[in-house]
Amino acid sequence: xxxxxxxxxxxxxxxxxxxxxxxxxxxxxxxxxxxxxxxxxxxxxxxxxxxxxxxxxxxxxxxxxxxxxxxxxxxxxxxxxxxxxxxxxxxxxxxxxxxxxxxxxxxxxxxxxxxxxxxxxxxxxxxxxxxxxxxxxxxxxxxxxxxxxxxxxxxxxxxxxxxxxxxxxxxxxxxxxxxxxxxxxxxxxxxxxxxxxxxxxxxxxxxxxxxxxxxxxxxxxxxxxxxxxxxxxxxxxxxxxxxxxxxxxxxxxxxxxxxxxxxxxxxxxxxxxxxxxxxxxxxxxxxxxxxxxxxxxxxxxxxxxxxxxxxxxxxxxxxxx
Amino acid sequence: xxxxxxxxxxxxxxxxxxxxxxxxxxxxxxxxxxxxxxxxxxxxxxxxxxxxxxxxxxxxxxxxxxxxxxxxxxxxxxxxxxxxxxxxxxxxxxxxxxxxxxxxxxxxxxxxxxxxxxxxxxxxxxxxxxxxxxxxxxxxxxxxxxxxxxxxxxxxxxxxxxxxxxxxxxxxxxxxxxxxxxxxxxxxxxxxxxxxxxxxxxxxxxxxxxxxxxxxxxxxxxxxxxxxxxxxxxxxxxxxxxxxxxxxxxxxxxxxxxxxxxxxxxxxxxxxxxxxxxxxxxxxxxxxxxxxxxxxxxxxxxxxxxxxxxxxxxxxxxxxxxxxxxxxxxxxxxxxxxxxxxxxxxxxxxxxxxxxxxxxxxxxxxxxxxxxxxxxxxxxxxxxxxxxxxxxxxxxxxxxxxxxxxxxxxxxxxxxxxxxxxxxxxxxxxxxxxxxxxxxxxxxxxxxxxxxxxxxxxxxxxxxxxxxxxxxxxxxxxxxxxxxxxxxxxxxxxxxxxxxxxxxxxxxxxxxxxxxxxxxxxxxxxxx
Numbered sequence: 001x002x003x004x005x006x007x008x009x010x011x012x013x014x015x016x017x018x019x020x021x022x023x024x025x026x027x028x029x030x031x032x033x034x035x036x037x038x039x040x041x042x043x044x045x046x047x048x049x050x051x052x053x054x055x056x057x058x059x060x061x062x063x064x065x066x067x068x069x070x071x072x073x074x075x076x077x078x079x080x081x082x083x084x085x086x087x088x089x090x091x092x093x094x095x096x097x098x099x100x101x102x103x104x105x106x107x108x109x110x111x112x113x114x115x116x117x118x119x120x121x122x123x124x125x126x127x128x129x130x131x132x133x134x135x136x137x138x139x140x141x142x143x144x145x146x147x148x149x150x151x152x153x154x155x156x157x158x159x160x161x162x163x164x165x166x167x168x169x170x171x172x173x174x175x176x177x178x179x180x181x182x183x184x185x186x187x188x189x190x191x192x193x194x195x196x197x198x199x200x201x202x203x204x205x206x207x208x209x210x211x212x213x214x215x216x217x218x219x220x221x222x223x224x225x226x227x228x229x230x231x232x233x234x235x236x237x238x239x240x241x242x243x244x245x246x247x248x249x250x251x252x253x254x255x256x257x258x259x260x261x262x263x264x265x266x267x268x269x270x271x272x273x274x275x276x277x278x279x280x281x282x283x284x285x286x287x288x289x290x291x292x293x294x295x296x297x298x299x300x301x302x303x304x305x306x307x308x309x310x311x312x313x314x315x316x317x318x319x320x321x
Numbered sequence: 322x323x324x325x326x327x328x329x330x331x332x333x334x335x336x337x338x339x340x341x342x343x344x345x346x347x348x349x350x351x352x353x354x355x356x357x358x359x360x361x362x363x364x365x366x367x368x369x370x371x372x373x374x375x376x377x378x379x380x381x382x383x384x385x386x387x388x389x390x391x392x393x394x395x396x397x398x399x400x401x402x403x404x405x406x407x408x409x410x411x412x413x414x415x416x417x418x419x420x421x422x423x424x425x426x427x428x429x430x431x432x433x434x435x436x437x438x439x440x441x442x443x444x445x446x447x448x449x450x451x452x453x454x455x456x457x458x459x460x461x462x463x464x465x466x467x468x469x470x471x472x473x474x475x476x477x478x479x480x481x482x483x484x485x486x487x488x489x490x491x492x493x494x495x496x497x498x499x500x501x502x503x504x505x506x507x508x509x510x511x512x513x514x515x516x517x518x519x520x521x522x523x524x525x526x527x528x529x530x531x532x533x534x535x536x537x538x539x540x541x542x543x544x545x546x547x548x549x550x551x552x553x554x555x556x557x558x559x560x561x562x563x564x565x566x567x568x569x570x571x572x573x574x575x576x577x578x579x580x581x582x583x584x585x586x587x588x589x590x591x592x593x594x595x596x597x598x599x600x601x602x603x604x605x606x607x608x609x610x611x612x613x614x615x616x617x618x619x620x621x622x623x624x625x626x627x628x629x630x631x632x633x634x635x636x637x638x639x640x641x642x643x644x645x646x647x648x649x650x651x652x653x654x655x656x657x658x659x660x661x662x663x664x665x666x667x668x669x670x671x672x673x674x675x676x677x678x679x680x681x682x683x684x685x686x687x688x689x690x691x692x693x694x695x696x697x698x699x700x701x702x703x704x705x706x707x708x709x710x711x712x713x714x715x716x717x718x719x720x721x722x723x724x725x726x727x728x729x730x731x732x733x734x735x736x737x738x739x740x741x742x743x744x745x746x747x748x749x750x751x752x753x754x755x756x757x758x759x760x761x762x763x764x765x766x767x768x769x770x771x772x773x774x775x776x777x778x779x780x781x782x783x784x785x786x787x788x789x790x791x792x793x794x795x796x797x798x799x800x801x802x803x804x805x806x807x808x809x810x811x812x813x814x815x816x817x818x819x820x821x822x823x824x825x826x827x828x829x830x831x832x833x834x835x836x837x838x839x840x841x842x843x844x845x846x847x848x849x
Contacts, residue, residue, distance in 0.1 A: 040727050050449070087370060269563065276528075283369065284727055
């Protein structure tokens with residue numbers, strides 16, 4: 001069996017174990033939450049009998065082990081269950097929201113990487129220069145920003161004061177055809193920008209510091225001594241090695257992006273999984289929460305597997321590790 | 322190297338294809354709509370359930386009530402008025418009836434008949450959709466029948482003079498020919514192919530985004546049987562503050578949620594915005610857990626009642642937008658029932674200290690109690706601190722326990738509190754609400770009171786079909802509640818709704834649930 005396939009299988013096996021663990025922890029944590037799903041969705045003047053009926057409908061009157069067994073069995077068959085509140089399958093609930101989360105997180109990741117790499121390189125090649133200092137201050141400030149605060153500030157300035165951009169949602173009702181795509185792009189600007197703002201710092205600072213280290217390594221010194229132009233030394237030799245930690249960061253950031261997206265989507269009323277999680281928490285809709293967290297865990301696992309594989313491509317030593 | 326590049330290219334292509342396949346896609350233009358105006362309304366939550374027999378969130382109610390008519394409606398004074406039912410009442414103590422109008426039809430052309438109403442009631446009784454408010458109100462109903470296309474009869478297990486009015490007001494009538502084939506109404510999602518009895522029918526939705534409803538004709542409560550606006554679009558925003566920004570921006574025409582008190586004056590001063598006042602039908606209150614000592618002692622409850630400056634709360638927190646109920650559980654908007662002889666507990670810390678001394682407190686023995694409230698309820702969270710500070714002046718320590726709504730509800734249901742602080746949204750019928758609030762086992766009997774004299778008054782009022790006698794019994798019960806501090810009703814809040822001044826003709830209904838988005842209101846609004 002080729003080395004790369006064995007490597008991929010090992011990583012996937014670990015991923016499956018991680019998923020099972022995440023699913024189990026989610027199941028248990030939800031049942032430790034204070035509150036009662038029946039009370040969260042029903043009328044306040046519900047009788048105790050009505051509450052029992054609801055708990056029975058939800059299957060929450062069964063022993064915990066029975067509930068867990070049923071949950072895992074359904075999960076193994078790709079069935080995420082039925083939403084307590086909406087009476088439709090959790091898969092449908094999530095599929096309605098997944099495209100928006102994908103659009104938001106992937107576009108913010110692409111913008112962050114596209115802006116972060118050149119900025120990090122520029123800072124690293126002119127250490128202690130004006131741009132480097134600016135990048136460092138900006139990077140640290142960006143890392144300390146709180147997504148909702150940034151979101152509300154952007155809404156106020158660009159939405160309310162300047163009227164340049166819409167203040168919520170993913171598109172305007174009543175817009176169809178090609179104009180719809182432009183409308184979606186306009187609605188994407190603020191939430192995407194706020195995510196980029198808070199994650200850009202990590203990329204730039206990580207890349208800057210690793211690239212400075214790489215450029216001081218013997219092979220870069222040798223390359224320079226052999227007369228290779230500085231641009232080639234930086235982009236071809238230094239950056240390739242410096243990108244390894246940044247690649248790891250991209251994988252890890254996917255997990256952060258998911259968390260960040262919950263807040264961003266809530267602030268901007270963006271109709272993705274994050275906003276769905278917020279609503280499911282308020283309604284204690286266990287199946288939706290379980291499904292959403294399994295989906296998010298799967299996203300992080302897949303992202304990490306892809307990161308490992310990319311790592312393997314960038315650094316052949318990893319494949320034999 | 323080439324193999325590696327190929328692998329990267331294939332991976333990139335796979336990711337791109339996945340994103341393209343999973344990415345959002347443009348909605349298709351729905352048929353109809355015409356060129357008439359669209360009214361865009363802001364809300365803060367999605368529809369949880371399109372089945373009105375299950376869903377009971379505000380947005381569920383606002384949207385499904387535009388499609389599924391109620392038998393009765395309510396006027397600005399809280400009096401029940403005909404809607405789908407032309408008349409209603411009792412033929413004898415155990416038989417109620419509704420006589421329906423004959424000019425309402427479902428959007429697929431079938432008439433709205435007594436069979437639909439009887440089906441709805443019987444389905445609720447059989448399938449017990451427990452999230453539904455009506456199920457609890459039908460406790461004395463044995464069955465419903467339709468002896469003619471326009472007459473519905475309720476066979477009661479025991480005399481109950483409140484059920485016809487309450488079920489008539491709260492229950493949405495659903496089309497039998499759509500709901501019956503789906504099986505149990507408790508599990509029917511009803512999330513496509515809607516059939517409406519107007520004025521509007523849901524035609525499309527995008528969760529987290531918007532809900533589009535289109536005009537249905539004929540609708541007999543609109544001019545020329547035609548709702549004035551072609552489309553209603555509900556847009557979802559994260560909170561009331563963003564909704565206000567959207568209204569100022571011109572993105573929406575009306576905010577469905579009531580404004581926070583602090584925003585009312587601000588918005589009244591904004592050019593292009595108009596604010597409508599709606600009388601409240603609910604009240605804010607504190608209840609003292611009488612199953613816990615020393616709250617079972619009347620002197621202690623009286624001491625607590627006299628240790629709060631109610632007027633300061635109404636002036637400072639509610640910005641003058643609330644009225645006193647005279648510490649009575651009958652809100653003043655219910656003019657037929659209100660008893661003006663009841664007066665509010667006066668704020669008197671010295672009297673509180675004296676009452677506490679009579680109860681054995683003072684001289685080194687202090688009274689310390691906890692008070693629970695929901696942190697999601699910003700107004701209650703604000704007045705809770707005033708209650709704490711005022712009580713301290715009377716020598717009473719109140720430990721505030723603000724918590725998230727789900728924990729608060731769980732603690733309330735379990736009776737785990739000394740003092741409960743909160744709101745009741747709609748108390749539209751004094752007798753029904755006193756039964757729920759003060760009878761032993763009542764679903765919202767948070768003081769856990771069980772007073773035989775009070776029980777007798779409420780039970781007699783429930784059984785009486787003589788309106789004058791019922792009023793007298795309810796007033797006597799309210800006086801008992803007031804004098805014994807079985808409930809400390811602090812104020813009834815008027816509600817305010819903001820809309821663009823380009824729109825007019827809103828019909829005001831009491832409570833946030835009905836407000837200016839009730840079907841009769843939205844079918845009559847006009848754009849200048």
